[in-house]
Amino acid sequence: MAQTVLVTGGAGYIGAHACKVLKAAGFTPVTFDNLNTGWEEAVKYGPFFKGDLMNRADVDAAFAQYRPVAVLHFAALSLVGESMKDPGKYWRVNVMGALNLIEGAIAAGCLNFVFSSTCATYGDQDGVLLDETSVQMPINSYGASKRAIEDMLNNFAESHGLNRVIFRYFNVAGCDPEGEIGEQHVPETHLIPLMLEAVAGKRPALTVFGTDYPTRDGTCVRDYVHVMDLVDAHVLGLQWLLEGKGNRVFNLGTGTGFTVHEVIDASRTVTNREVPITLGDRRAGDAVALVSGSARAIEELGWQPKRSNLRDMIGDAWVWAQQPGFSK
Ligand SMILES: NC(=O)c1ccc[n+]([C@@H]2O[C@H](COP(=O)([O-])OP(=O)(O)OC[C@H]3O[C@@H](n4cnc5c(N)ncnc54)[C@H](O)[C@@H]3O)[C@@H](O)[C@H]2O)c1
Numbered sequence: 001m002a003q004t005v006l007v008t009g010g011a012g013y014i015g016a017h018a019c020k021v022l023k024a025a026g027f028t029p030v031t032f033d034n035l036n037t038g039w040e041e042a043v044k045y046g047p048f049f050k051g052d053l054m055n056r057a058d059v060d061a062a063f064a065q066y067r068p069v070a071v072l073h074f075a076a077l078s079l080v081g082e083s084m085k086d087p088g089k090y091w092r093v094n095v096m097g098a099l100n101l102i103e104g105a106i107a108a109g110c111l112n113f114v115f116s117s118t119c120a121t122y123g124d125q126d127g128v129l130l131d132e133t134s135v136q137m138p139i140n141s142y143g144a145s146k147r148a149i150e151d152m153l154n155n156f157a158e159s160h161g162l163n164r165v166i167f168r169y170f171n172v173a174g175c176d177p178e179g180e181i182g183e184q185h186v187p188e189t190h191l192i193p194l195m196l197e198a199v200a201g202k203r204p205a206l207t208v209f210g211t212d213y214p215t216r217d218g219t220c221v222r223d224y225v226h227v228m229d230l231v232d233a234h235v236l237g238l239q240w241l242l243e244g245k246g247n248r249v250f251n252l253g254t255g256t257g258f259t260v261h262e263v264i265d266a267s268r269t270v271t272n273r274e275v276p277i278t279l280g281d282r283r284a285g286d287a288v289a290l291v292s293g294s295a296r297a298i299e300e301l302g303w304q305p306k307r308s309n310l311r312d313m314i315g316d317a318w319v320w321a322q323q324p325g326f327s328k
């Protein structure tokens with residue numbers, strides 16, 4: 001019989017893609033989501049439990065009903081800019097939500113936990129390659145809330161034998177190449193979908209946030225990883241835990257950074273259309289450069305990124321951008 005895993009945030013962008021590959025790998029993914037930023041239409045690969053992590057009774061009910069062997073915790077608020085304006089919201093939802101989930105998991109005897117952390121926990125470190133041993137110095141409340149959850153998981157690993165794999169994602173992009181699901185945030189704040197909305201004429205232009213950064217063309221550098229590669233790593237992380245390999249942190253990125261202008265240039269090649277842009281001010285909370293040292297995931301997990309190049313990430317997102325998308 002298929003093993004059940006609880007996927008918080010399974011109605012969201014990355015969680016829904018994770019459910020697709022989990023099902024393909026023989027698991028039953030149960031989505032736990034309050035539909036704050038997610039879409040019920042994206043829950044296609046297993047049961048849906050509508051619940052809020054802020055409500056411990058919802059968490060306990062989901063564990064009692066489905067008895068999962070592991071939790072994959074994607075649900076969070078994750079907008080860097082918003083977190084700078086309203087830090088309390090981030091500390092409350094991300095940290096309290098995670099605490100309810102961790103305590104609920106332990107109470108239910110479910111001790112395998114995969115957590116979505118972020119390179120935003122590293123902060124801004126002068127363009128150095130960031131690996132899992134780099135010091136974590138977040139410069140925004142979102143990153144700080146994620147670092148706090150990492151600390152919390154480490155404490156519960158010590159005290160209650162919780163086994164955890166922590167993934168620190170770099171910039172996730174692209175979507176299911178089969179077009180069943182895609183990236184749809186409201187409001188959208190991520191570079192690639194915003195750029196493609198501008199290309200498709202759904203918004204007047206893409207604003208480039210800051211052109212005076214100390215980089216090769218003055219715009220920020222990010223390491224983009226395809227969502228299908230990212231969720232493949234989660235299946236490997238889950239198997240790692242189920243095989244009893246224990247606690248580990250893995251970066252998920254490619255080791256190559258691209259500036260905002262380079263992403264725009266790649267889009268021209270993929271879509272054969274111009275990107276209308278306006279040059280704007282820096283966005284609060286943005287790091288200059290975030291590039292991953294990802295050797296550990298490749299060497300230890302056996303992770304093999306396949307689509308994490310700009311052509312596939314933008315190409316897959318471009319196909320999705322021309323679909324009607326999910327509706328509420
Ligand atoms: N997108 C990226 O580039 C990126 C990079 C690094 C880390 N991450 C992390 O990956 C995870 C998923 O990101 P995403 O882009 O898919 O976000 P998303 O907003 O699309 O998905 C988050 C999901 O969590 C749900 N949710 C939020 N609060 C909840 C609550 N209190 N109870 C139940 N469900 C709740 C939302 O409804 C949504 O379906 C997040 O933890 C994010 O911090 C994302």
Ligand SMILES: O=c1ccn([C@@H]2O[C@H](COP(=O)(O)OP(=O)(O)O[C@H]3O[C@H](CO)[C@@H](O)[C@H](O)[C@H]3O)[C@@H](O)[C@H]2O)c(=O)[nH]1
Nearest residue numbers: 078080118120170171189190191194207208209220260286
């Ligand atoms: O309209 C836009 C949107 C973004 N950017 C720039 O594009 C880059 C990427 O921005 P975005 O796509 O918003 O991603 P990040 O702010 O880097 O944050 C994402 O990537 C982080 C890891 O870097 C995750 O932790 C976050 O959850 C996720 O939102 C940054 O330099 C932005 O300044 C623009 O110039 N114009």
